[in-house]
Amino acid sequence: MKKFTAKSLVFLFLLVPALAMANTKVGVLDFGQVMSQSNAIKSRVTQLEKSLEADAQRLQKIDQDIVKIQQRAERDGRTMSQSQQEAMQKQFQEKAAEFQALRETLSRRQAEGEQKINEEMRPAFEQAIDQVVKAKKLDLVVEAGAAHSNAPQLDLTPH
Numbered sequence: 001m002k003k004f005t006a007k008s009l010v011f012l013f014l015l016v017p018a019l020a021m022a023n024t025k026v027g028v029l030d031f032g033q034v035m036s037q038s039n040a041i042k043s044r045v046t047q048l049e050k051s052l053e054a055d056a057q058r059l060q061k062i063d064q065d066i067v068k069i070q071q072r073a074e075r076d077g078r079t080m081s082q083s084q085q086e087a088m089q090k091q092f093q094e095k096a097a098e099f100q101a102l103r104e105t106l107s108r109r110q111a112e113g114e115q116k117i118n119e120e121m122r123p124a125f126e127q128a129i130d131q132v133v134k135a136k137k138l139d140l141v142v143e144a145g146a147a148h149s150n151a152p153q154l155d156l157t158p159h
Contacts, residue, residue: 025137029129030144041121048113055106062099069095 036043077085096139133141 024139026140027138028142028144044117052106052110059102062095066095
């Protein structure tokens, strides 16, 4: 009798949430895709890219300078004096350090800019989701990446 009662309780604990979910309206949304399709976000990303363009071009120039130094070392290294080789090595190290520092600065500025855009756009994005939830009378919206399988009729992502 105790086994039956314990099994019955386990069954009820499993059944009740399943019954509750039977009436739950669920939608699936790819938040990343929606954010990337937003014209406002595209505009801000374009502005960010323009603000970083000068440093990106400078980074390319330094990279080209490094390649030229390497090519010169390969071509003329054997005929150079020890002091010329040391000077070239020093020049290479300085350019490499400058390249690394600028690349890190550029990456940090880009990440900070993208984070700022996301923070600024999040309220409008959440408001739009809330409007869809209310219009479709949904009980739950799930990120597409978190859904194991996704029936097309549940997908709320604009395509």
